[in-house]
Amino acid sequence: MANYDYDLFVIGAGSGGVRAARTAAATGARVAVAEDRYLGGTCVNVGCVPKKLYSYAAHFHDAFEDSAGFGWTIPQAPTFDWATLRDNKIEEIKRLNGIYSRLLDGVGVTLINGRAKVVDANAVEINGDRVTAEKILVAVGGWPWTPEFEGSEHTINSNQVFDLDSFPKRFLVLGGGYIAVEFASIFNGLGADTSLIYRGELFLRGFDREVREFTRDEMVKKGVDLHFKTNIERIRKVESGLEVTLTSGEQFEVDAVLAATGRRPHLEGLGLEALGVELNTDGTLKVNERYESSVPSILGLGDVTGGPELTPVALAEAMHLVQHHFTQNEGGKTPAPLDYQNIATAVFCHPNIGTVGLSEEEARERFEAVRIYSADFRPMKHTLSGSDERCLMKLVVDDESDRVVGAHMVGDDAGETIQGIAIAVRARLTKSDFDATVGIHPTAAEEFVTMRSVTRR
Numbered sequence: 001m002a003n004y005d006y007d008l009f010v011i012g013a014g015s016g017g018v019r020a021a022r023t024a025a026a027t028g029a030r031v032a033v034a035e036d037r038y039l040g041g042t043c044v045n046v047g048c049v050p051k052k053l054y055s056y057a058a059h060f061h062d063a064f065e066d067s068a069g070f071g072w073t074i075p076q077a078p079t080f081d082w083a084t085l086r087d088n089k090i091e092e093i094k095r096l097n098g099i100y101s102r103l104l105d106g107v108g109v110t111l112i113n114g115r116a117k118v119v120d121a122n123a124v125e126i127n128g129d130r131v132t133a134e135k136i137l138v139a140v141g142g143w144p145w146t147p148e149f150e151g152s153e154h155t156i157n158s159n160q161v162f163d164l165d166s167f168p169k170r171f172l173v174l175g176g177g178y179i180a181v182e183f184a185s186i187f188n189g190l191g192a193d194t195s196l197i198y199r200g201e202l203f204l205r206g207f208d209r210e211v212r213e214f215t216r217d218e219m220v221k222k223g224v225d226l227h228f229k230t231n232i233e234r235i236r237k238v239e240s241g242l243e244v245t246l247t248s249g250e251q252f253e254v255d256a257v258l259a260a261t262g263r264r265p266h267l268e269g270l271g272l273e274a275l276g277v278e279l280n281t282d283g284t285l286k287v288n289e290r291y292e293s294s295v296p297s298i299l300g301l302g303d304v305t306g307g308p309e310l311t312p313v314a315l316a317e318a319m320h321l322v323q324h325h326f327t328q329n330e331g332g333k334t335p336a337p338l339d340y341q342n343i344a345t346a347v348f349c350h351p352n353i354g355t356v357g358l359s360e361e362e363a364r365e366r367f368e369a370v371r372i373y374s375a376d377f378r379p380m381k382h383t384l385s386g387s388d389e390r391c392l393m394k395l396v397v398d399d400e401s402d403r404v405v406g407a408h409m410v411g412d413d414a415g416e417t418i419q420g421i422a423i424a425v426r427a428r429l430t431k432s433d434f435d436a437t438v439g440i441h442p443t444a445a446e447e448f449v450t451m452r453s454v455t456r457r
């Protein structure tokens, strides 16, 4: 057997790479990780974690307003200081980076600071050294992508938006995906005049139609200025900001434009092309159920492979990959392929969206007959707050089997609620099981077990 420097060389210390490195090392494998930017990858540094912190910050806006009906007087109008939020966030991320470093260190993983290049099926080059490994894991994630138009260089992307020097009082977001709606809600909540520009007829393509419409209406009520069926034609820098012209002819002057127009695999300069490693048509790394690329010693997982771009998916893939490639060597069982069905997600726009399983539209295509149960109501909190925010809950049921095949919510903490419902949907429970479950009162979540009348078939 060839004598390699390592059993596993991981390129990229994001969620998936770190989990694979730690888990493989725990089986006794000799593991190194190369990272040229920051420990924890997108999620910890410029994604889920700082985004959620900023979303908390933005929620205070509503909380201050809601408090009056409950008897609170706030003597002065609250003011928001961007630098405090940003700098506290920076400190928290530093703390998390430290935890990641200690986690790797604690299981004996060698951490190398630098960008690795794969030079053959079992070797990488890093900082001028050639290092060999039985397996190389490409876990380099994705990178924000911005379309080119006149003045597109004046946009910022989701890597840059967290650390702006000053707070953009007039903020414009381009795009209609997760990042666009989340940041439109965040900057709106923090007090910016916020607009969202989306080329399609309604944002959040792929989500349940009713959820998308409901979210649109709630975001408008909160003051986000939505523009659909248009795009940015050009951006010009003017003395007092950025002048944005849309294809519809409308013009805005803003302080910052966030391009939230998708992410691409971060494969440049990695050397995979020269080795003939196959890619998918969208440029992501092609892997099989064992996370092997067309060169079997080169593995891949997470965003770079083009699956659902979600941290928990990368973590689950890492666990599977280690079972396939390391635990089995110790007599472990061959794991079943990872189940990509019914992965719950949340969109942290305001109010939040939580969703699992099929949309109504997908269910109608897949099943002969479906029953839809939906409730659109004013949450109890807002009877006193006076806020006109509403909450949507929805179950999609296959009529023949009575199975709940989709659950959707738009409302406070929707992600928290849907996480529990996701277990029931994954376990293929029926509407009768939901009905037989006694609710928790008073909660919004109890609606999921008390909806009895069919809204439509």
Ligand code: NDP
Binding pocket: 147, 174, 175, 176, 177, 178, 179, 180, 182, 198, 199, 200, 204, 205, 231, 260, 261, 262, 263, 308, 309, 310, 345, 346, 347, 348
């Ligand atoms: P998405 O792929 O979700 O959305 C990209 C958006 O940009 C789409 O609305 C797309 O429009 C639009 N777009 C693409 N190209 C152009 C163009 N040339 N001109 C104008 N608009 C364009 O990407 P995001 O950047 O929002 O997020 C990336 C991924 O990160 C998500 O898919 C998600 O998996 C993950 N993520 C998850 C979060 C969570 O779990 N809460 C939070 C943030 C990100 P169209 O719909 O017409 O194609």
